[in-house]
Amino acid sequence: MKAVAKGSSRLEPVVFHTLNSLFMLFVVAVTLYPFLHTMAVSFNDGSDTLAGGIYLWPRSWTLENYKAVFVSGTIYHAAFISVSRTVISTLLGVFLTTMLAYALAQPQYIFRKKIGLLFILTMYFNAGLIPNYFLIKNMGLLHSFMVYILPSLVSAFNLIIMRTYIRGLPFSLTESAKIDGAGDFRIFWKIIFPLCTPVLATVALFIAVGSWNAWFDTFLYASSDIKLSTLQYEMMKLLGSTMSTNNDPSMLAGGQNNQVQALVTPASIRSAITIVTAVPILFVYPFLQKYFVVGLNLGSVKE
């Protein structure tokens, strides 16, 4: 009896760890498969893909899909708009968030609590879509590039992360600089800002990802203006056109007829654009990983 118990207790961790590792591999597979599949389809001949059976590896290699994507000037322009809005939003957003966080982290600052509360409330309090739409319209921001930048410059979540971090910095730094006669702006720019690198990376990533991934603002505020289209919005339009083919058998037949003339199909174009849209992020995030793990914890777990 005793021996059995001992045996099972030695066996139990082994069984558990094996099962656990297998489960982790399953998680990895489920997460990665769709990308590898999309990648395979994007490099596979469009009409060949329709025959089915493409899983992880392209059967009939081609770059046609990518060529077709980049042949249309729309995508170039959309990529340009996506990159511009992301870069501008990130630079401005990071700078303003840090500056505000610095001010709100000063314990003696008189408006610290009032402004802080104003920001926190926005996490739950929202006037709603229609009033916001009218605001944008009345400000003359409809069909203008600034609509991508202005409404979402500083978010409460990023502000909290930033402020928590700045509060954690040694207070004596600011104090001694003050004794030396430095003003707040100087302290912020020369001392605090350079010290914030890890959390700057986190906030920059959050803002950049949000800006890069946004499609709804284009849809709502600039959908009729092709010059302001973004990669995500182009994807969204493509999704609409391919969704119906995917799900409606009657349209599938019609879709196939079209494909005879064109080498590339909507599905293969979409795969190519998906890869183009996803790649920048896939390249950036592993490098910023160690930062955003810290950042997320700063934001969500109180000190």
Added chain:
Amino acid sequence: MSDAVLDKQVKKQKTRRSKVDPEIGVSLSWKTLKIQKQLIFMSVPIAIYLIIFNYVPVWGWIMAFQNYRPALSFGQQEWVGFQQFKFLFSDETFMLVLRNTVAMSFINLVLGTVTAIGLALLLNEIRAKFFKRIVQSISYLPHFLSWVIAAGIVATSLSIDDGIVNVILMKLHLIKEPIMWLSEGKYFWGIVGASNVWKEVGWGTIIYLAAITSIDPSLYEAASIDGATRLQKMRFVTLPGIKATFVILLIMNIGHILDAGFELQYLLGNGLTIDYSQTIDIFVIKYGISMGNYSLATAAGIFKTIVSVVLVFMANYTAKRLGEERLI
């Protein structure tokens, strides 16, 4: 999370003298304003920006009490009182929309939390640091993709011709012929729940994993000495250890119970599944932007905001009463 939480220490020491903050000894006067002019310059313009973009639109709420027509001036609008709200709550579509929103939100909340905690517990048991890091990095990869890409991936995976889900189910002989997942309303909530887990589970584990790693290891040692099994350690050490995190996140999420998300629903929903896929946000877009019924759409938006704020305060109050961590 909030200002108040972080300033708890400060609050405790507050005395009756309201003019002067006893902690910092500064009162609102011209002199202070002058001393702090740089801080004011660094923050007040951003606060004004915030007020313009987040609070000024509240002015638009009056549309919900009118029969708003864009062509007319403010004085000419017809006032209808609570008629829009009455219509909203007697409207069958809105009730359906409300049901869908709450249902999907609830599914996302429960499924999201359970899977995140589950994955965090299991990841915590992985001994090989390298393997653990790889699994983690990969699991939160989808979080960084837009819902447009994710919706495309979901649609591809579920398609009847060659969608991986159908292929696997067929190979396992669980189904005889491919299921048209996205054409039937009864599957829609499940698809949204599963997609959310796929996209966010890795991200969700970050916080829980950090909370688990910060549990005092001596507690585990003590439990081992007392002869606790792995399950007992989880039950009596780990779960209580992450309770505070769980409560905070729960309060935060409860305020978003009417935000079932709308991107996935908007992108994946179609005419066949509309009874299950339409959420409040889609309702607002449809009535407001597409049909031009601004008043009704605004009323729906107001309802959403008020419910969110009330729920957060209620959850916060309950947590306070139960002696748990709280947000505000």
